[in-house]
Amino acid sequence: xxxxxxxxxxxxxxxxxxxxxxxxxxxxxxxxxxxxxxxxxxxxxxxxxxxxxxxxxxxxxxxxxxxxxxxxxxxxxxxxxxxxxxxxxxxxxxxxxxxxxxxxxxxxxxxxxxxxxxxxxxxxxxxxxxxxxxxxxxxxxxxxxxxxxxxxxxxxxxxxxxxxxxxxxxxxxxxxxxxxxxxxxxxxxxxxxxxxxxxxxxxxxxxxxxxxxxxxxxxxxxxxxxxxxxxxxxxxxxxxxxxxxxxxxxxxxxxxxxxxxxxxxxxxxxxxxxxxxxxxxxxxx
Amino acid sequence: xxxxxxxxxxxxxxxxxxxxxxxxxxxxxxxxxxxxxxxxxxxxxxxxxxxxxxxxxxxxxxxxxxxxxxxxxxxxxxxxxxxxxxxxxxxxxxxxxxxxxxxxxxxxxxxxxxxxxxxxxxxxxxxxxxxxxxxxxxxxxxxxxxxxxxxxxxxxxxx
Numbered sequence: 053x054x055x056x057x058x059x060x061x062x063x064x065x066x067x068x069x070x071x072x073x074x075x076x077x078x079x080x081x082x083x084x085x086x087x088x089x090x091x092x093x094x095x096x097x098x099x100x101x102x103x104x105x106x107x108x109x110x111x112x113x114x115x116x117x118x119x120x121x122x123x124x125x126x127x128x129x130x131x132x133x134x135x136x137x138x139x140x141x142x143x144x145x146x147x148x149x150x151x152x153x154x155x156x157x158x159x160x161x162x163x164x165x166x167x168x169x170x171x172x173x174x175x176x177x178x179x180x181x182x183x184x185x186x187x188x189x190x191x192x193x194x195x196x197x198x199x200x201x202x203x204x205x206x207x208x209x210x211x212x213x214x215x216x217x218x219x220x221x222x223x224x225x226x227x228x229x230x231x232x233x234x235x236x237x238x239x240x241x242x243x244x245x246x247x248x249x250x251x252x253x254x255x256x257x258x259x260x261x262x263x264x265x266x267x268x269x270x271x272x273x274x275x276x277x278x279x280x281x282x283x284x285x286x287x288x289x290x291x292x293x294x295x296x297x298x299x300x301x302x303x304x305x306x307x308x309x310x311x312x313x314x315x316x317x318x319x320x321x322x323x324x325x326x327x328x329x330x331x332x333x334x335x336x337x
Numbered sequence: 338x339x340x341x342x343x344x345x346x347x348x349x350x351x352x353x354x355x356x357x358x359x360x361x362x363x364x365x366x367x368x369x370x371x372x373x374x375x376x377x378x379x380x381x382x383x384x385x386x387x388x389x390x391x392x393x394x395x396x397x398x399x400x401x402x403x404x405x406x407x408x409x410x411x412x413x414x415x416x417x418x419x420x421x422x423x424x425x426x427x428x429x430x431x432x433x434x435x436x437x438x439x440x441x442x443x444x445x446x447x448x449x450x451x452x453x454x455x456x457x458x459x460x461x462x463x464x465x466x467x468x469x470x471x472x473x474x475x476x477x478x479x480x481x482x483x484x485x486x487x488x489x490x491x492x493x494x495x496x
Contacts, residue, residue: 053357054338055403077401081381084399087358088379097357099404125393147469149387149394149447233468234382 057099061183064103064210069185071096072207078106078121079153081146082162106157106212114218117181120157120211124169127156135216137172137223137242144168144227147234157211160193163203166258170197171242172225174255174263178216184209197262221245222331224324227257228308228316238308241296241320245328250279252328254321259313260301266321269295273325282332289322296321342406346371347415355402362386364402365412373413373442377471384470387443388412394450396469413442416449424490425449428483436474444470448484456495457488 056074058064068074075094077083078101086092100106106121109131116134118127124142128151132139138156145151145159145168159169160180170193178193182205193214196204205211224243229235240257252273256264269292276288284292302313339354344361346369353368360379365371365388377383379398386398389411416423425448428434435441444467451458451466458466463484464477472480 055340055357055401057403077404080399080401080404081396084360084401085380088360088398094358097401099401101404146381147384148450148466149384149396149469150381152390152393153395153400233465 053094053097055097055099057102059102061103061105061210061212064098064100064106065183065185067098068210069208071098074098076100076161076210078155078158079123079150081150081154082158100210111218115215116218118156118214118216120160120213121155122157124151124154124156134218135172135176135223136219137175137225137244138169138216140223140225141168141172141227141240141242144225144232144235144237144240150234156214160196160214161203161205161211163197163199163201163262165200165260165262166237166240167263168227168237168240168257170263171240171255171257172223172244173214173216174265175223175242175244175253176216176219177253178214180211181213181215182206182209183212188212190215193263194265199261202262219244220249221247222328222335224328226320226324228320236307239300239302239313239316239320241317241324243321243324243328245332247279247332250274250277252277252325254296254325256296256300256317258307259317264299264301266296266299269293269299269321277329280336282329282336284325284329289325292325293318293322340403342403344369344402344405344410345408346410347412348409353402357401357403359402360398361388361400361402361405361410362397365397365410371412371414374446375439375442377439381469382471383440384443384447384467385440387446387470389446389450392450392453394447411446413445416445423449424487425452425483428487428490429480432483432486433479434475434483435479440470440472440474444472444480448480448487451484452488452491457492458484460485 074096159167227240228238237258239259244253297314297318302310375385377385381399388397
């Protein structure tokens with residue numbers, strides 16, 4: 053294995069162009085586990101931790117641009133108010149030590165159906181910024197994630213940033229697992245409430261080939277909520293939860309059964325939208 | 338192909354010649370010879386390999402040794418001053434936070450990172466800080482007590 057350690061984005065893009073398909077390593081929390089176990093053999097590895105440009109975030113109006121190399125630890129400390137749903141999900145990643153290394157860009161690049169950061173990004177309608185020596189393109193995350201560990205990332209491209217709106221209302225993230233730390237989600241769920249547009253978005257993790265939106269559930273909730281008070285009837289909340297469970301496409305695997313995942317998702321959906329609307333009612337009261 | 342690099346561990350520069358895919362843990366243990374950090378799972382699950390990288394705790398098994406060039410690495414061997422135990426080490430012994438000892442180096446590294454960042458943690462904060470470190474002997478109680486007692490002692494010294 054050859055390791056390239058570019059110090060600038062331009063050098064990283066050149067390395068990726070010269071060695072298409074080279075293994076990209078940032079925090080290494082996914083890649084090194086696979087290398088240690090012998091599952092992953094890379095001829096060429098590009099270490100991205102020397103590229104300072106990737107490890108920052110910025111705000112432009114109502115858009116947050118998160119560099120792909122921003123660690124979860126920094127995201128939690130610095131973006132908890134602007135992107136609360138993503139910060140909540142980030143707090144559930146691994147352990148504090150994993151969060152010191154792991155990056156949001158790595159989570160997107162790995163494209164695991166169980167990636168913790170993915171549901172809040174999908175619910176918020178995040179856009180993935182991809183760069184190569186040929187230029188830059190922006191792809192909505194829903195289109196970028198095409199299947200289990202499969203994405204639209206081209207062999208000569210890097211994920212340079214993730215763009216998402218500043219929270220437009222209450223957000224929630226919840227996750228089921230056997231303990232509070234060091235857990236790959238059995239299932240997870242993100243709710244994103246856009247108060248001005250009177251729209252609820254919900255994304256499901258670890259219960260389908262990739263992160264899924266529950267569009268019918270979103271439409272039902274968005275129409276049923278009294279947006280001036282934040283009220284939602286119990287029957288409508290139950291219908292929302294049932295539609296979320298229906299939108300999931302879970303399988304039986306080592307972490308849980310499909311039936312359990314559907315059941316748990318309905319519970320997460322009911323609670324997460326309930327908590328979001330409680331926050332909305334406090335805000336409008 | 339081997340790479341020549343220098344790793345700064347516990348304040349000492351060690352020149353090493355290593356293959357690219359080597360983890361920081363494997364290089365520190367077998368090239369540099371510091372065997373305090375342990376390989377439990379090699380999978381980032383157990384935390385026995387924990388080291389400080391510029392003061393932040395990381396799982397050294399899932400870190401390329403080459404990535405550590407230019408950073409300050411601290412292992413458990415760097416925590417004590419010669420034979421004088423770090424207060425965390427003394428309290429781990431006092432509180433029964435050590436049984437078989439395999440997790441202890443990693444626990445101490447994570448605990449020292451916590452106290453650097455948050456000198457007076459709550460019990461919940463201690464448990465979260467140690468959530469990436471598994472211990473199969475102690476039931477964690479003595480470990481958590483030792484960290485809280487150390488925090489109290491350090492606060493009393495500072496006051």
